[in-house]
Amino acid sequence: MVDGKTEILGVMGDPIKHTFSPAMQNAGLESLNLNYIYLPFHVKPNGLSQAIEGAKALGIKGLNITIPHKTDVIGLLDEIDSLASMIGAVNTIQFIYEDGDGGNVLTKGYNTDGYGCLRAIEEETSVKNKKVTIAGAGGASKAIAFQIANSEINELSILNRNFNKAESLVDDLKTNLAKLDIDINVDAYEIDCLKRELSDSDVFIDTTPIGMYPNVDDKAIASANLLHEDLVVNDIVYTPMETSLIKEARKANAIVVPGYKMLLYQGISSFEIWLSHEAPIEEMEKALLGALGI
Numbered sequence: 001m002v003d004g005k006t007e008i009l010g011v012m013g014d015p016i017k018h019t020f021s022p023a024m025q026n027a028g029l030e031s032l033n034l035n036y037i038y039l040p041f042h043v044k045p046n047g048l049s050q051a052i053e054g055a056k057a058l059g060i061k062g063l064n065i066t067i068p069h070k071t072d073v074i075g076l077l078d079e080i081d082s083l084a085s086m087i088g089a090v091n092t093i094q095f096i097y098e099d100g101d102g103g104n105v106l107t108k109g110y111n112t113d114g115y116g117c118l119r120a121i122e123e124e125t126s127v128k129n130k131k132v133t134i135a136g137a138g139g140a141s142k143a144i145a146f147q148i149a150n151s152e153i154n155e156l157s158i159l160n161r162n163f164n165k166a167e168s169l170v171d172d173l174k175t176n177l178a179k180l181d182i183d184i185n186v187d188a189y190e191i192d193c194l195k196r197e198l199s200d201s202d203v204f205i206d207t208t209p210i211g212m213y214p215n216v217d218d219k220a221i222a223s224a225n226l227l228h229e230d231l232v233v234n235d236i237v238y239t240p241m242e243t244s245l246i247k248e249a250r251k252a253n254a255i256v257v258p259g260y261k262m263l264l265y266q267g268i269s270s271f272e273i274w275l276s277h278e279a280p281i282e283e284m285e286k287a288l289l290g291a292l293g294i
């Protein structure tokens with residue numbers, strides 16, 4: 001029950017009506033009997049700065065930040081975690097109230113998207129010393145690529161329809177992670193290149209929106225004959241859960257990681273940043289699947 005002592009968490013985005021985070025986060029808060037509530041906030045781009053200032057004035061304890069604010073919010077925060085800074089996007093803000101609610105407020109930004117994807121994959125296999133191939137070079141790909149490249153892998157290949165964008169992401173990774181001994185390369189978005197990269201990959205992550213509702217009949221980025229039994233296949237699209245790629249992966253007897261797991265674990269990580277308390281994964285997963293209608 002909400003009372004005078006209830007603390008506030010939430011998510012800011014534009015649009016926001018579609019968000020599944022309140023169902024997942026409130027289930028976690030309730031199961032631990034924490035006097036917190038997690039709310040959706042519809043914030044237009046021209047209102048972002050006021051919204052962050054308002055959050056401080058209201059004593060809000062933590063926020064998720066979603067499209068289209070993940071990059072613009074960086075300039076409004078006091079401190080940015082080093083990985084979020086390399087990625088150039090923040091999806092989680094921690095508000096630290098010095099000397100209680102009336103004192104100074106310190107805002108720190110994190111990016112838990114890549115962590116979410118990595119943890120989902122590591123439920124099936126460790127990425128250490130492995131080869132990972134990523135399709136797509138947009139916002140989600142960037143967060144995932146930086147996290148994965150920082151996880152003791154051996155090789156990372158990125159393919160994208162717009163080759164220049166993939167090249168620029170690979171340059172960015174090489175510049176920021178020069179001290180790591182990883183083979184990072186870019187390949188063309190062509191069937192032969194995908195076939196070559198996947199033949200010796202251990203993990204394949206599709207970060208394109210191919211197959212996402214309502215385009216559920218889109219042809220999968222890779223058909224079963226390009227996949228193999230030892231390959232972990234993760235499609236980060238989570239509506240529907242059984243995307244065209246996941247169906248092809250099942251035909252190939254590959255190891256499947258559904259897209260909702262990334263959403264789950266990015267939320268788990270945010271929860272733990274705000275509350276310094278282990279998140280109740282089972283309850284949050286059940287609520288997320290319920291909200292997704294699965």
Ligand SMILES: NC(=O)c1ccc[n+]([C@@H]2O[C@H](COP(=O)([O-])OP(=O)(O)OC[C@H]3O[C@@H](n4cnc5c(N)ncnc54)[C@H](OP(=O)(O)O)[C@@H]3O)[C@@H](O)[C@H]2O)c1
Pocket residue numbers: 113116136137138139140141160161162163165207208209210212236237238259260261262263264266
């Ligand atoms: N599971 C999760 O928690 C989670 C989190 C974030 C995002 N997502 C999902 O991930 C997807 C991508 O999100 P984003 O923010 O990265 O989007 P984005 O920044 O717009 O990037 C989309 C990427 O997909 C490529 N692409 C788009 N349509 C394509 C097509 N028809 N054929 C081949 N490539 C195509 C784009 O290639 P070009 O550069 O050539 O245009 C670009 O590299 C969305 O479906 C989103 O819902 C899931």
